[in-house]
Amino acid sequence: MKILIAEDDPQVARLLQFKLEKEGFAVSWAEDGEKALEMVLGEDWDLLLLDVMMPVYDGFQVLRRLRDQKPTLPVIILSAKGQEKDILHGLELGANDYIAKPFRPAEVVARVKRLKGAG
Amino acid sequence: MNPDGLVSLQTVFVLCLVFSLLIVAFLLVVVFLRLTNLFQEKKYIRLEQDWDRRFLLYLDGDLELETMPRVEKSELLYWERYLYGYLKNIRGRERELIGELSRHTGLTAHLLHLLQRGTRWEKARSARFLGTLGEKRAIKYLRRNLQNRDYVVSLAAARGLAAIGDWDSFHEIIRVLLQSYYTYEAVSEILVDFGEQSCPLVHQLLKNNVLVSAYRQAPLFQTGHEARASQSQFDNALQLRIRRESELDIEKPEVLCLYIDFLAYFNYLPADRTIQKIMELSDIEEVTIRCLKALERIASPETATSLVLFLQHENWIVRSQSAKALGSVNPEAYLDELHHLLSDQNWWVRFRAGEALLKAGSQGLERLKQLTEQEGEPAEMAVYMLERLEKG
Amino acid sequence: MNILLMLAILYNLLVLCYFTLLNSMYLFLNLVAFFRLRNYFREMQVVDLGRRFLSSFYKPLTIIVPAFNEEQTIVESVYSLLQLQYPEFEVIVVDDGSTDTTFNQLQEAFDLYEINRSFDQALPCKTIKGLYASVDHPNLVIVNKANGGKADALNAGINVANFPLFCNIDADSILDADSLLKMTRPFLENRHTVAVGGIIRVSNDCLVKAGKVVEVNIPRSSLARFQVVEYLRAFLFGRVGWGSLNNLLIISGAFGIFKRQAIVECGGYRTDTVGEDMELVVRLHRLNRIQKKRYEIQFTPDPVCWTQVPERLSGLSRQRRRWQRGLAESLHFNREMFLNPRFGTVGLLGFPFFVFFEKWGPVIELTGYLVFLLSAFLGILNVPFMLLFLTMAILLGILLSTSSIVLEELSFRRYRRLKDLLVLFCYAILENFGYRQLHSWWRLRGLWDFYRRKQGWGQADRRSFVMQNAGSKSAKGTNPGAQSRELE
Numbered sequence: 001m002k003i004l005i006a007e008d009d010p011q012v013a014r015l016l017q018f019k020l021e022k023e024g025f026a027v028s029w030a031e032d033g034e035k036a037l038e039m040v041l042g043e044d045w046d047l048l049l050l051d052v053m054m055p056v057y058d059g060f061q062v063l064r065r066l067r068d069q070k071p072t073l074p075v076i077i078l079s080a081k082g083q084e085k086d087i088l089h090g091l092e093l094g095a096n097d098y099i100a101k102p103f104r105p106a107e108v109v110a111r112v113k114r115l116k117g118a119g
Numbered sequence: 120m121n122p123d124g125l126v127s128l129q130t131v132f133v134l135c136l137v138f139s140l141l142i143v144a145f146l147l148v149v150v151f152l153r154l155t156n157l158f159q160e161k162k163y164i165r166l167e168q169d170w171d172r173r174f175l176l177y178l179d180g181d182l183e184l185e186t187m188p189r190v191e192k193s194e195l196l197y198w199e200r201y202l203y204g205y206l207k208n209i210r211g212r213e214r215e216l217i218g219e220l221s222r223h224t225g226l227t228a229h230l231l232h233l234l235q236r237g238t239r240w241e242k243a244r245s246a247r248f249l250g251t252l253g254e255k256r257a258i259k260y261l262r263r264n265l266q267n268r269d270y271v272v273s274l275a276a277a278r279g280l281a282a283i284g285d286w287d288s289f290h291e292i293i294r295v296l297l298q299s300y301y302t303y304e305a306v307s308e309i310l311v312d313f314g315e316q317s318c319p320l321v322h323q324l325l326k327n328n329v330l331v332s333a334y335r336q337a338p339l340f341q342t343g344h345e346a347r348a349s350q351s352q353f354d355n356a357l358q359l360r361i362r363r364e365s366e367l368d369i370e371k372p373e374v375l376c377l378y379i380d381f382l383a384y385f386n387y388l389p390a391d392r393t394i395q396k397i398m399e400l401s402d403i404e405e406v407t408i409r410c411l412k413a414l415e416r417i418a419s420p421e422t423a424t425s426l427v428l429f430l431q432h433e434n435w436i437v438r439s440q441s442a443k444a445l446g447s448v449n450p451e452a453y454l455d456e457l458h459h460l461l462s463d464q465n466w467w468v469r470f471r472a473g474e475a476l477l478k479a480g481s482q483g484l485e486r487l488k489q490l491t492e493q494e495g496e497p498a499e500m501a502v503y504m505l506e507r508l509e510k511g
Numbered sequence: 512m513n514i515l516l517m518l519a520i521l522y523n524l525l526v527l528c529y530f531t532l533l534n535s536m537y538l539f540l541n542l543v544a545f546f547r548l549r550n551y552f553r554e555m556q557v558v559d560l561g562r563r564f565l566s567s568f569y570k571p572l573t574i575i576v577p578a579f580n581e582e583q584t585i586v587e588s589v590y591s592l593l594q595l596q597y598p599e600f601e602v603i604v605v606d607d608g609s610t611d612t613t614f615n616q617l618q619e620a621f622d623l624y625e626i627n628r629s630f631d632q633a634l635p636c637k638t639i640k641g642l643y644a645s646v647d648h649p650n651l652v653i654v655n656k657a658n659g660g661k662a663d664a665l666n667a668g669i670n671v672a673n674f675p676l677f678c679n680i681d682a683d684s685i686l687d688a689d690s691l692l693k694m695t696r697p698f699l700e701n702r703h704t705v706a707v708g709g710i711i712r713v714s715n716d717c718l719v720k721a722g723k724v725v726e727v728n729i730p731r732s733s734l735a736r737f738q739v740v741e742y743l744r745a746f747l748f749g750r751v752g753w754g755s756l757n758n759l760l761i762i763s764g765a766f767g768i769f770k771r772q773a774i775v776e777c778g779g780y781r782t783d784t785v786g787e788d789m790e791l792v793v794r795l796h797r798l799n800r801i802q803k804k805r806y807e808i809q810f811t812p813d814p815v816c817w818t819q820v821p822e823r824l825s826g827l828s829r830q831r832r833r834w835q836r837g838l839a840e841s842l843h844f845n846r847e848m849f850l851n852p853r854f855g856t857v858g859l860l861g862f863p864f865f866v867f868f869e870k871w872g873p874v875i876e877l878t879g880y881l882v883f884l885l886s887a888f889l890g891i892l893n894v895p896f897m898l899l900f901l902t903m904a905i906l907l908g909i910l911l912s913t914s915s916i917v918l919e920e921l922s923f924r925r926y927r928r929l930k931d932l933l934v935l936f937c938y939a940i941l942e943n944f945g946y947r948q949l950h951s952w953w954r955l956r957g958l959w960d961f962y963r964r965k966q967g968w969g970q971a972d973r974r975s976f977v978m979q980n981a982g983s984k985s986a987k988g989t990n991p992g993a994q995s996r997e998l999e
Contacts, residue, residue, distance in 0.1 A: 011204040018175040034720065056720055058596075058688070085598075104211040105178075131899045138906035145913045146936060149920050153929050243557040271554060300701040304568035308699075380568070466628040467673070496627055503624065506646055 001116060002026045002044070006036035006062065007051040007078065012101075016049065019105050020112065033057025040066055045073060047112060050095070052079035052086070060093060067094045074115040078103070166197050177220065178205075178213050190224045198226055199248060206251050218252050227254060234260040242267075243275035250279030258285050265295055274309075281312035286320060289313070293374065303373050307380045318387040325378045325393050375401075376409045383413035395422040404434055411440035415447050423448045430456055435465040442468065446475030451482060458486050461497040469496065473504040484508075519886045523897065526879030527904050533868050534907045537744070540752030541914050547755040548922040551812055570698055571599040572691065572768070573677040575668035577661050578604055581682060582612045586620045588682040591722035593648055597691045601650040605668045608637075608658030617653055621645035628652070634666040634779035642671065661764075662780035662787040669779060672771055679788070681765045683819070685714060685724055690814035694768050697809045704807045705773040706795060708754070708762030710747055712925070713739045714817035724817050729931045732822040736938045737946045742820075743935075744915040747812075754810030758861030760796070760841075762808070764788030766816035773806075781844065786837015793845045796857045812922070828953045835957025836964075839870055843961075873954040880948075905943055912939035 003025045007013040010031070017027045025046075030036035034056040040048055048066075052059035059077060066073070077090040080101045087098050097111055176182045190198045206217050221227045230245040234257060237245065242264055249257040257279065264276035265288065273295060280288045289310075296306045375397065382390045391414065398410035411429065414422060426448070429441035442460055445453055457479070460472035476483035490501035574592055578585055585604070592602050606614050617623060623643040630642075637659035645651040656667050669677060676698060678691065690709065697704045715735045718726035730736055746763070753759045764787065777798045780787045792808065799806040821827040842849075842865060849866060851858040883901075887894055916936050919925070926932050 009204075009208070012208050014171060015175065015178075015205060015209075019179070022179065056723065056725055061721070102208050102210040102214075105209060105213055106211070128896055128899065131896070131903055135899065135903045135906055138903065138910050141910055142906070142913055142940075145910075145917050149917055149932060149936065150929070152920050153932065156924075240553045240557060243554075247557060271557070275557065300703060302699050302702050304570070305699045308568045464629065466626070499627060503626065503644075506624070507649075 001046045002028070003047045003049065003112070004028050004030060004036070004040055004045050005049045006030045006033070006040075006054065006059070007049070008032055008054045009051070012051075012078075015105060016108060019109055023109060023113070025112075033059070033062050037062050037065060040073070041069060047115060048073055048075045049108075049112070050075055050077050052077060052090070060089060063090070063093045063095060076108075076111060076115065078108075163197050163200070166194060167201060170198075170201055174205075174220075178216055184219055184223050187220060187223060190226070192229075195226060195229055198224065199230070199244070202226070203248055203251070206248070214252070218254065221252065227252075227256075231257060231260065234264065239269050239271050242272045246272075246275035246279035250282035253283050255283065258283060258288075261285075262288060262291070265291060270299060277309050278312060281309055284313055284317065286313075286317065289317075289320075293377065297373060303377055303380075307377055307384070310377060310381055311384050313381075315385045315387075318382060318385050318390075321378050321381050322387065322390045322393065325375070325382070325390065325397070372401075372403045372406050375406055379406075379409045379413050383409075383416050386416050388417050388419075391417045391419055391422045395425050398429070399425055404437065407432075407437055408440055411437065411444050415440070415444035418444055418448045420449045420452070423452070427453055427456055430460055435463075435468055438463065439465070439468045439471040442471035442475050446471070446478045450475045450479035454479060454482055454486055457483075458490075461490065461500055469500045473500045477504055477508060519882060519889075522882050523879070523886060526875060526882070527900050529875050529879075530904045531907060533872070534904075534911045536864065536868070537749065537911050538907075538914065541748050541911070541918060542752075543755050544748040544751040545918055545921065547751055548812055548918070552922060555813070568699070569598050569692075570676050570695060571601075571674040572597060572695065573668075573672035573674045573771070574600060574602045575665060575672065575677055575679055576602065576604045576682050577607055577664035577668065578609065578613060578682060579607045579658070579661075579664070580609045580611045580613060582609075582616055584683060585613050586616050589617070589621070589651070591685075592680070593651065594722060595686060595691055596688050597695075599674075600691070601652060601673060602648075603652045603654060603668045603671055605654045605656065605664040607656060607660070607664040614653070614655060618643075621651060621653075622647055623653060628671070630671045633670055633775045636663050636667040636670060639667055639670075660782055662782040662784070665787070666779040666782075669771060669774060675771055676768055677771050677774075678768045679764060679766075680816075681818070684765050685719065685722060685817040686766075687815050687817075688723055690766075690816065691768075693814035694811055697807070697811060698768070698770065701807055703805045704770070704809060705799070706762055706767060706769045706792060706808045708750065708759065708808075708810045709766045709768075709814045709816055710750075710812060711742060711763055711765055711816050711818055713742055713820050715819055715822065717817065724815075727925045727927065729926060729934060730820075730822075733938075734824065734827060735820055735822050736934070737942055738820045738827075740912055740915065740935055740939045740942055741946075741950075743919055744912055748915055748918050750810050751812050753861065754808070756856065756860070757807070758857050759808050759810055760793050760857075760861055760865060761789045762792050762810075763816075765818055784837060784840040784844065785833050786839075786841045789837055790841035790844055793841050793848075793862075796861075797845050797848055797854065800854045800857065828956075831950060831953040832957035832960060835870075835873070835954040836961045838865070839958055839961040842866055842870055870958070873951040873958060876948075876951045877955055908943045908947070909940050912942050915939065 001024070003020055005013050005016055005027060007016070007029070008031050013029045013031070017029060020027050028039065030039050031054075033054045036050070036054070037057060040062075050059045050062060054062075057065075059079065063075060063077075071094075074097075075095045076097045076099060077095045078099050078101065079086065079090075087100075090098055096115055099108055099111065173182055173187060177184070177187055202217060202221060206214065209217070218227075227249070230249055231254075233241040234245040234249065246257070246261060246264065250261070261276045261279045261283075262285075264272050265280065267273045267276070277292045277296060280292060292309070293306065296309065297303070379394060379397070382394070394410050394413050394417070398407055398414070401407055401410070407429070411426070414426065418426065423445060426441050426445050429437055430445075432438050432441070438460070442457065445457070450457060454476070457472045457475050461469050461476075463469050463472070473487070476487055479486075484505075487501040487504055490497050491505065492498070574595075576589070576592065581588070589602065589604060604617065606617070623645055626642050626644045628642050628644075637657040639654060639656045641655045643653040643655065645653075652671060654667055654671055656664070659667075665679060676695060678694075680686075694707050694709050697707050713730060713735060714724060715730035715732065716728050717724045718728070729739060750759060750761070767788070773795070774791070777791075777794055781790050781794075784790050795806070795808060821830055842862070845862075848854045848858045848862045850863055854862070883897070887897070913936060916932065916939055919935075920932060926935065
């Protein structure tokens with residue numbers, strides 16, 4: 001099961017990668033919006049963990065573009081923006097779930113597993 | 120002719136030399152700085168990779184605390200940067216683990232020391248780290264730093280105390296921050312670091328305010344049994360209030376606004392009646408508008424009854440915010456009033472009233488459609504609203 | 512004959528002392544800027560940028576974009592503005608009576624709809640013919656009005672603006688995504704802030720993606736490279752320095768945020784000057800000090816606005832002539848501040864400095880060269896001595912230019928490659944041998960323009976606002992708004 005993490009903070013990415021690999025997933029990392037878009041469109045993935053604040057394209061822009069071509073890809077948005085408006089915006093654009101930073105690592109893993117079951 | 124009297128040839132020559140040397144020095148400084156920076160970054164990356172190997176396992180519970188390597192004193196700065204990078208993004212059990220690790224490697228002790236005796240930047244960094252960690256031992260130093268005249272130190276201390284949740288400092292933080300040139304939006308931003316768990320306490324403060332205001336206006340507000348039942352409450356509240364006011368020594372409305380913003384930020388529903396009361400009792404526009412903004416998020420149908428009164432306020436901001444708030448609560452119950460508001464002379468008021476009608480379901484839609492048959496501004500707004508609905 | 516000799520020598524000395532003073536002042540400003548920047552960056556390190564900038568406590572903002580005959584670029588520019596990161600903002604495009612298809616382009620692209628939004632006529636402006644909203648973008652407003660010039664368009668925008676802050680921006684500026692967030696911090700942190708300026712940097716040959724500058728490079732053109740050094744010296748560190756002394760007299764029209772109430776109270780922009788951006792700031796100082804109000808005009812070093820600079824001499828000379836004329840006009844309209852203690856440090860330091868060194872600088876410099884050459888030719892000078900003195904003055908100038916490169920390295924480090932930095936260092940040295948002199952010549956002509964027009968105001972310049980600022984656009988420059996369009 002392949003997961004792509006789109007996140008510009010390397011420490012967050014490493015942490016999530018570690019946790020998810022332990023659960024048996026194959027994890028890749030894109031450090032900005034442009035790379036993330038390239039990678040997500042270029043291969044088949046089972047899940048996308050998408051940060052909102054990224055250089056070049058932000059998370060919402062990436063989501064908007066990828067939804068046409070990958071309508072069934074499960075997407076979890078991960079962001080420091082915890083306000084309602086942004087959560088709604090993300091869900092409107094097609095995200096399946098939303099996790100605010102600071103997060104509980106175990107919670108991220110649990111949600112990933114849950115979406116894997118559903119997707 | 121040579122103005123020897125003014126300045127000698129030698130002086131000028133020396134100056135030329137000095138300047139040339141300085142220029143060369145600048146060049147060297149530029150290269151030096153760039154190279155040092157490069158070197159430091161490489162060192163950090165190396166350390167990071169080293170630490171990552173064990174840290175992530177430790178965080179997952181696979182490694183015991185005792186097996187974690189010691190950190191050299193010279194590397195403590197990098198260690199702090201490394202740990203903070205994880206700390207700021209994580210909460211829960213892992214945060215506690217980081218705390219234990221920080222203590223075990225001597226970082227906490229080092230930072231506590233810097234908190235007392237470091238430079239202003241060291242104090243600020245330590246405040247940030249220890250605050251995020253929730254390290255209670257830092258509280259007494261942070262309280263001291265809060266009183267520091269240097270705004271960098273005092274601000275960092277305020278944030279640190281809020282992050283730890285030191286409730287006893289709440290008022291002191293407000294007092295210190297409002298004394299500076301900070302706007303109260305900036306102060307609110309710091310206060311919300313106290314977190315959702317502080318809502319009941321803030322709500323209590325707000326209630327005290329209401330009771331006291333009410334007490335002062337007793338003939339208008341109190342009726343029979345309510346008055347008796349809360350008499351003792353009033354007395355207590357009044358005592359509390361008088362003490363607090365003298366402690367605070369600032370204008371009441373600003374503080375009220377802070378409390379209201381705080382509760383609204385966390386969507387604290389239990390506070391809706393209190394905020395409604397304040398809105399009714401207050402004659403300060405700024406407070407009224409704050410209450411309306413808060414009620415838009417937390418109002419219930421009962422509280423909506425007072426919102427209606429404000430639809431006819433003389434200030435257009437109050438009118439439009441009331442319409443907006445009503446739209447979030449139960450616009451269906453107030454179709455007539457909102458309909459009437461579409462004839463308001465201010466565009467924003469008409470706009471919010473129109474939006475509220477859109478949210479009022481099929482009945483609201485009916486009203487808008489009816490309006491399109493007519494002429495004039497209400498009709499234009501109705502058309503605009505319906506078009507927006509179509510566009511989705 | 513003897514008297515003539517004396518005068519010539521004295522004049523030479525005067526000129527050389529003048530330049531020593533000028534460069535020393537700039538060095539002092541750089542020193543002040545150094546400390547301010549050091550503090551600023553340490554502060555940024557200590558506070559979580561992420562949390563700070565995503566605050567839910569903000570002041571809503573209006574972006575005002577004056578437009579005249581911009582049919583080529585207006586739609587893309589507006590699109591990229593709508594993508595900016597800010598919790599709550601509106602964009603007001605003021606179509607200043609364009610004679611081309613600007614308005615139609617907007618109408619088609621944004622599905623415009625005439626509205627009756629009420630606004631107060633707080634500032635005088637030419638007739639506003641209509642207001643339009645967009646169904647897709649509820650925070651976009653187009654104002655269609657009779658032609659009145661850029662300042663008039665701005666005033667109209669201020670009238671229609673709804674929010675407590677407004678941002679004055681050129682249609683072709685590229686902002687960093689979080690520039691607005693960073694620029695509005697001073698308004699949150701200090702109740703007395705009335706205006707904030709930001710840095711303008713040169714975007715020629717930088718890599719632009721999705722309407723943002725993604726990679727910073729030094730330009731390939733020599734002229735542009737000189738301007739990079741110049742922007743660092745004068746517009747970056749000079750202004751940071753002045754800002755720290757609370758003596759900032761210029762906020763660039765390309766990028767500034769103001770408190771709407773404060774601007775309305777002081778009467779808005781003047782429509783009879785080409786330097787309306789500077790004139791406004793100078794007037795803010797003047798009126799606030801007359802009323803003895805506490806106020807702050809700040810310069811935030813970090814948020815950046817990127818702009819294309821002219822790469823041809825003709826474009827650059829036109830631009831600088833206009834700037835000098837604007838400077839002279841701004842100083843002229845507020846001349847009561849000159850050496851007037853009633854206006855505090857601005858009256859005694861900032862304002863006179865601008866008069867003596869910025870306004871009269873070119874005159875003194877160029878006449879200085881003439882007199883020097885003449886004196887040398889007539890053999891009345893101790894040539895070795897004067898040459899040495901001249902060398903010293905030039906070295907001081909080089910010192911100043913290169914210190915800016917050091918400061919850049921100490922603070923922002925936007926130029927990633929060491930090679931780029933060294934190239935800039937070379938240009939900082941070369942700047943003093945030709946570029947500066949040329950620049951002074953253009954400024955002299957600008958000053959001459961000012962005195963000529965004082966006799967009678969000619970007809971308003973009806974050229975496109977975008978053209979006015981960039982001079983002639985670089986052929987290699989990328990169109991900033993183009994990429995963002997794809998993402999809609």
